[in-house]
Amino acid sequence: MSWEDEISELRKRQALARGMGGPDKLARQKAAGRLNVRERLDLLLDPGSFREIGSITGTAQTGADGALESFTPANCVFGRGRMSGRDVAVVADDFTVRGGAADAAIIDKQIQAETMAGELGLPLIRLIEGTGGGGSVKSILDMGASYVPFNPGWDQVTANLERVPVVSLALGPVAGLGAARAVSSHYCVMVKGQSQMFIAGPPVVAGIGEHVTKEELGGADVQLAAGAADDAYASEADAMAAARWFLSYLPDRAGEAAPRGAVTDDPVRSDPALRAIIPRDKRYGYDMRAILNSVCDAGSVFEMGRHFGSSVITALARLDGWPVAVLASNPNVYGGGWTAEAAQKVTRFVDLAETFRLPVTHFVDIPGFVIGARAERAGTIRHGARALSAIYQASVPWCTILIRKAFGVAGAAMMNHTRFRYRYAWPSGDWGSLPLEGGVEAAFKAALEQSDDPGAMKADLAARMRDLASPFRTAERFWIEEIIDPAETRSVLTEFARLAAPLRTRARDVPQCRYRP
The missing domain is CATH 3.90.226.10 (2-enoyl-CoA Hydratase; Chain A, domain 1)
Structure with missing residues (x-):
C-alpha cells in the first residue's frame, strides 16, 4: 500500500499554486516594473530558507471524474524564512490573483501569519500590494448579503506592535485595509514611482469630485510628507535592504536585548x-x-x-x-x-x-x-x-x-x-x-517705555544677562x-x-x- 498518487496530487497542486495568477497576469506585473510575490520572497530571504504554510490554499476546479483540471491559489503567501541568518515570519500579497484583494482563504492566512509571529517571537515582514481587505463590492453577489465591516485579525496586528518588530513594505498600489496594515508597523517603506498608498483609490475618490492620479493621491512624496510612510527607496531591492538594516538594531521580540554589533570603531575616538x-x-x-x-x-x-x-x-x-x-x-x-x-x-x-x-x-x-x-x-x-x-x-x-x-x-x-x-x-x-533676544523686551517692557534711552538700557540689560546666562x-x-x-x-x-x-x-x-x- 502506497500513497504515491496522493503525493503526486500534492506536488501537482503545489506546482500550480507557484504559477500564481497565470502567465498573462505575471506578464502584466512584470510590464508594470514590479516583481511577483515569489520573486520578492527570493529577494528578501536567504536562499532556500523559506518554509511556506498553506502552500495549496486556493480554489480547485475538477472535472466530472473528480480529476484536478485547474487551480487558483489564494492571493496571500506566508511562512517562515531567514533573513541574514535570522528567523522571520513573512506574509506577502499576490497582486496577480484578484489584485491582492481578499478571498475566502486570505483572511485566515493573514491572521495565522500575524499570530505565528507573535506567539513564536519572530520579527514580521509584510510585503503588501493590493487592498488586503474585502475586495470589490461584487462580493455582495457572491455572498448573497452585505456584511457589517470588521477588520479580521486586527487584534493580532495591534498585539504584535508590542510583541515583535514589524516591518511593512508597500510595493505597489495599497488601499483600504492594506494601507492600514502598512502603517500599523514600526517601519513602513515605499518604492518611489511604483507604490502608492491611500484610504481609497482614485476611482472611489472621483465619487467625491476629486480627479487625481494614483501618484497625486498617495505616492511616496505624499505619504512621506504626511508621516504615513517612514522611507521610500528607488527599488524593491533597496527597500528590502533598508528593512534588513532596520531590523539589525532590534531584538527578535520585546523583552529581549537587541544584539551587540561588531566592534569596529575606537570607543574613545575624538573629533x-x-x-x-x-x-x-x-x-x-x-x-x-x-x-x-x-x-x-x-x-x-x-x-x-x-x-x-x-x-x-x-x-x-x-x-x-x-x-x-x-x-x-x-x-x-x-x-x-x-x-x-x-x-x-x-x-x-x-x-x-x-x-x-x-x-x-x-x-x-x-x-x-x-x-x-x-x-x-x-x-x-x-x-x-x-x-x-x-x-x-x-x-x-x-x-x-x-x-x-x-x-x-x-x-x-x-x-x-x-x-x-x-x-x-x-x-x-x-x-x-525664553531666549534673551526677545525675552529682555518682554520682561522689561514697562521700564523700557519709561526710559530716556530705551536702546542703551536694553543693551545694558542684555549684556548683564548674557554674562549670567553663561x-x-x-x-x-x-x-x-x-x-x-x-x-x-x-x-x-x-x-x-x-x-x-x-x-x-x-x-x-x-x-x-x-x-x-
Missing part, C-alpha cells in the same frame, strides 16, 4: 572638528547629522522619517557596537523648534525605543515650540504635551547632550528631569525660559551636571552605552509599553 561646528552667531544653523556621524560608530546611523516633522531627527545607531535610539534637533529646520508633526514623530519614536528597550541618546538644540497662528491651529501644544509625556513615561536609559539651545516647555523635553540626569553640555549651551554660571549651581569638550562626546556616549547594556531587558516593575501606530 577636534566638533569644537568649531557650532556658529557663535545663534541665528545660524549647522549640520546635526555631521555630529551624529562623528560620535556614533562609523557608518551605523540609520535615519528614519526624514521628510516628516523634519525639525527633529530620529535614527537608530550603534555606540561601541551597542544599538541605541538617537533623537536629535535639526537646527536647519525651524531652528530645531518643535512643530505638531515633530512632536508626533518624537512620541512614536520614544514608544519604539521603550518597546524594544533601546537606550536613548538625545542631542538637544530646541528653541521651544514653533509659535504662531498656524502652530495653534495644528494643536502644537497638545501634540507637544503628548511627546513630553512619552519622554517622562519612558523607563529606558537616557543620555542627553545639550548642544546649544533649550528653552521653554519643549526645551524641557530633553529628558525626564526626575530621573538620574545623565546629561552633558557643550560650551555652546544656551538655555532658559553655561559656566549654570554649572556652578549644578543646574547642568557637566560641561565637556565637544571633541570628547563619543567617549562619554560609548561609556553610557556600555553602562546601559545590562538594562536593555524589561525589569519586572516596569509596565509594558502601549505602542500605537
Whole structure:
C-alpha cells in the first residue's frame, strides 16, 4: 500500500499554486516594473530558507471524474524564512490573483501569519500590494448579503506592535485595509514611482469630485510628507535592504536585548572638528547629522522619517557596537523648534525605543515650540504635551547632550528631569525660559517705555544677562551636571552605552509599553 498518487496530487497542486495568477497576469506585473510575490520572497530571504504554510490554499476546479483540471491559489503567501541568518515570519500579497484583494482563504492566512509571529517571537515582514481587505463590492453577489465591516485579525496586528518588530513594505498600489496594515508597523517603506498608498483609490475618490492620479493621491512624496510612510527607496531591492538594516538594531521580540554589533570603531575616538561646528552667531544653523556621524560608530546611523516633522531627527545607531535610539534637533529646520508633526514623530519614536528597550541618546538644540497662528491651529501644544509625556513615561536609559539651545516647555523635553540626569553640555549651551533676544523686551517692557534711552538700557540689560546666562554660571549651581569638550562626546556616549547594556531587558516593575501606530 502506497500513497504515491496522493503525493503526486500534492506536488501537482503545489506546482500550480507557484504559477500564481497565470502567465498573462505575471506578464502584466512584470510590464508594470514590479516583481511577483515569489520573486520578492527570493529577494528578501536567504536562499532556500523559506518554509511556506498553506502552500495549496486556493480554489480547485475538477472535472466530472473528480480529476484536478485547474487551480487558483489564494492571493496571500506566508511562512517562515531567514533573513541574514535570522528567523522571520513573512506574509506577502499576490497582486496577480484578484489584485491582492481578499478571498475566502486570505483572511485566515493573514491572521495565522500575524499570530505565528507573535506567539513564536519572530520579527514580521509584510510585503503588501493590493487592498488586503474585502475586495470589490461584487462580493455582495457572491455572498448573497452585505456584511457589517470588521477588520479580521486586527487584534493580532495591534498585539504584535508590542510583541515583535514589524516591518511593512508597500510595493505597489495599497488601499483600504492594506494601507492600514502598512502603517500599523514600526517601519513602513515605499518604492518611489511604483507604490502608492491611500484610504481609497482614485476611482472611489472621483465619487467625491476629486480627479487625481494614483501618484497625486498617495505616492511616496505624499505619504512621506504626511508621516504615513517612514522611507521610500528607488527599488524593491533597496527597500528590502533598508528593512534588513532596520531590523539589525532590534531584538527578535520585546523583552529581549537587541544584539551587540561588531566592534569596529575606537570607543574613545575624538573629533577636534566638533569644537568649531557650532556658529557663535545663534541665528545660524549647522549640520546635526555631521555630529551624529562623528560620535556614533562609523557608518551605523540609520535615519528614519526624514521628510516628516523634519525639525527633529530620529535614527537608530550603534555606540561601541551597542544599538541605541538617537533623537536629535535639526537646527536647519525651524531652528530645531518643535512643530505638531515633530512632536508626533518624537512620541512614536520614544514608544519604539521603550518597546524594544533601546537606550536613548538625545542631542538637544530646541528653541521651544514653533509659535504662531498656524502652530495653534495644528494643536502644537497638545501634540507637544503628548511627546513630553512619552519622554517622562519612558523607563529606558537616557543620555542627553545639550548642544546649544533649550528653552521653554519643549526645551524641557530633553529628558525626564526626575530621573538620574545623565546629561552633558557643550560650551555652546544656551538655555532658559525664553531666549534673551526677545525675552529682555518682554520682561522689561514697562521700564523700557519709561526710559530716556530705551536702546542703551536694553543693551545694558542684555549684556548683564548674557554674562549670567553663561553655561559656566549654570554649572556652578549644578543646574547642568557637566560641561565637556565637544571633541570628547563619543567617549562619554560609548561609556553610557556600555553602562546601559545590562538594562536593555524589561525589569519586572516596569509596565509594558502601549505602542500605537
